[in-house]
Amino acid sequence: MTGLLTPDELSGLTPAEHCPHATPIPTQPVSSDEYLPAPQNEKQRQVEARMLAMADELGTRRGLDRRRFFQTASGMAAAFVAMNEVYGGVFDATPAEAATPDAADARAASLKDQFIMDMHTHFLRDDTRLLGFVAMRESVGRTGWNKQLSGKEQTIADLKFDNYKKEMFLDSDTKIALISSAPSEIREDWFLTNAQMAQARARVNREAGSQRLLAHAIFTPGRPGWLEELDAAIALKPDSMKGYTVGDNTHKDLARYPWRMDDEKVAYRGYEKMLKAGIRNVCVHKGLFPPSTEARFPNLTAYAGVDDVGQAAKDWPQLNFIIYHSAYRHVGGDPAVALAEFEKTGRIAWTSDLADIPAKYGVKNVYGDLGQLFAMTLVAQPKVCAALMGILLRGLGTDRVTWGTDALWTGSPQWQIEGLRRLEIPEDMRRRHGFAPLGAADGPVKTAIFADNNARLYGIDKPKAAMAIAGDRYAMAKRDYDKAGANPSNLRYGYVNPARSG
Numbered sequence: 001m002t003g004l005l006t007p008d009e010l011s012g013l014t015p016a017e018h019c020p021h022a023t024p025i026p027t028q029p030v031s032s033d034e035y036l037p038a039p040q041n042e043k044q045r046q047v048e049a050r051m052l053a054m055a056d057e058l059g060t061r062r063g064l065d066r067r068r069f070f071q072t073a074s075g076m077a078a079a080f081v082a083m084n085e086v087y088g089g090v091f092d093a094t095p096a097e098a099a100t101p102d103a104a105d106a107r108a109a110s111l112k113d114q115f116i117m118d119m120h121t122h123f124l125r126d127d128t129r130l131l132g133f134v135a136m137r138e139s140v141g142r143t144g145w146n147k148q149l150s151g152k153e154q155t156i157a158d159l160k161f162d163n164y165k166k167e168m169f170l171d172s173d174t175k176i177a178l179i180s181s182a183p184s185e186i187r188e189d190w191f192l193t194n195a196q197m198a199q200a201r202a203r204v205n206r207e208a209g210s211q212r213l214l215a216h217a218i219f220t221p222g223r224p225g226w227l228e229e230l231d232a233a234i235a236l237k238p239d240s241m242k243g244y245t246v247g248d249n250t251h252k253d254l255a256r257y258p259w260r261m262d263d264e265k266v267a268y269r270g271y272e273k274m275l276k277a278g279i280r281n282v283c284v285h286k287g288l289f290p291p292s293t294e295a296r297f298p299n300l301t302a303y304a305g306v307d308d309v310g311q312a313a314k315d316w317p318q319l320n321f322i323i324y325h326s327a328y329r330h331v332g333g334d335p336a337v338a339l340a341e342f343e344k345t346g347r348i349a350w351t352s353d354l355a356d357i358p359a360k361y362g363v364k365n366v367y368g369d370l371g372q373l374f375a376m377t378l379v380a381q382p383k384v385c386a387a388l389m390g391i392l393l394r395g396l397g398t399d400r401v402t403w404g405t406d407a408l409w410t411g412s413p414q415w416q417i418e419g420l421r422r423l424e425i426p427e428d429m430r431r432r433h434g435f436a437p438l439g440a441a442d443g444p445v446k447t448a449i450f451a452d453n454n455a456r457l458y459g460i461d462k463p464k465a466a467m468a469i470a471g472d473r474y475a476m477a478k479r480d481y482d483k484a485g486a487n488p489s490n491l492r493y494g495y496v497n498p499a500r501s502g
């Protein structure tokens with residue numbers, strides 16, 4: 001069992017590929033196996049109904065079925081128009097764009113060369129760990145939710161390297177990605193080994209003929225032999241390090257070595273080695289720990305929060321601490337809980353705690369990654385998404401919020417890219433909380449998030465890299481692919497909860 005969901009919890013889930021409608025943005029939250037997704041709520045149901053109605057109306061006019069319509073730029077626009085109708089105007093999208101293919105195509109074309117660095121992505125290794133995913137899916141099949149699950153090898157292939165390249169570099173406007181992983185006490189259950197990440201980086205960059213992929217290496221403070229393993233990891237020349245303070249996030253029941261970022265006797269010895277090796281970026285998984293997870297693993301709660309970030313950042317000004325998921329607690333929980341909390345207190349656990357750190361500790365080296373929290377709230381409750389963006393930008397600063405999508409867990413990242421391009425913080429929320437507007441898709445704030453902040457962290461010369469990428473083999477492949485009529489799968493590869501709430 002690779003996941004954290006119990007068989008009972010799994011029995012209530014069905015793979016996202018089997019949702020009947022391949023809409024360009026998911027109409028209900030999709031999770032990785034890290035947490036239980038919330039069921040589709042009334043508003044999400046309304047969004048889906050509106051999207052389908054628009055597909056029938058606007059697609060039919062052009063002789064397109066639903067699936068095909070949703071693959072077009074108009075179909076993407078329609079999805080955000082539907083969200084606006086249900087949630088109020090949060091997205092820059094017009095009915096005209098949804099109805100007029102030329103307008104939608106022109107907009108998409110004008111943005112397709114946007115420089116986007118996604119520093120939080122995943123695919124799965126080919127060996128044993130994938131068998132765990134097969135087992136998970138089989139267990140879903142056994143519960144009777146989907147009888148066709150016996151033929152699911154293909155969907156597992158969809159989580160592998162080849163489909164990663166397609167969804168990352170053909171189906172999305174991402175220019176440079178970073179491949180990540182997660183450690184486990186069970187060796188074969190690491191998403192990827194450190195060596196596999198380095199190999200993927202070498203292969204992609206060789207194939208593309210330019211620097212398209214960066215790589216993490218995982219470090220595991222406190223585990224026996226971890227410093228020697230860190231030496232071996234550093235020898236692979238990772239672009240940054242990644243750690244999990246809860247120890248084993250995949251098998252939390254086995255987590256024997258949680259650690260604190262500000263532990264002078266343990267973590268600091270690792271930072272010392274990294275610094276000596278010229279590594280400056282330390283990425284740390286935080287958050288994704290809703291009350292339901294806490295109830296099962298109360299011993300790990302203290303490690304999932306951000307109490308330990310400020311002092312570490314203060315003690316190590318030469319390092320950048322990039323907090324993955326921006327410590328957002330409620331992924332997998334009900335976004336209504338986060339919305340209620342925000343409306344009552346102006347805060348959202350634990351992202352607000354993270355955003356307080358620069359002022360509290362006088363530090364400038366703490367960053368917030370948008371992986372998973374953006375995807376989960378964009379779909380489930382765009383107002384929470386807007387609030388999270390406002391909180392992070394106000395607290396950390398425009399130049400310390402970084403783009404990361406956690407794709408492929410939620411399919412090709414293009415719908416998230418379109419989401420940020422179109423997202424705006426509603427004016428009344430801005431006024432009440434002192435949030436600055438996010439502005440245009442290619443305005444300064446979104447450009448900082450999509451590209452500039454990550455480029456600075458990873459020493460990428462943007463104009464130079466953009467030129468190299470525009471002429472590389474992946475760019476050529478994408479031009480051919482688009483010309484032939486792109487065929488994004490619009491599939492999400494997590495599990496969705498088919499139970500209907502409310």
Ligand SMILES: [Zn+2]
Nearest residue numbers: 120180371406
């Ligand atoms: Zn991740």
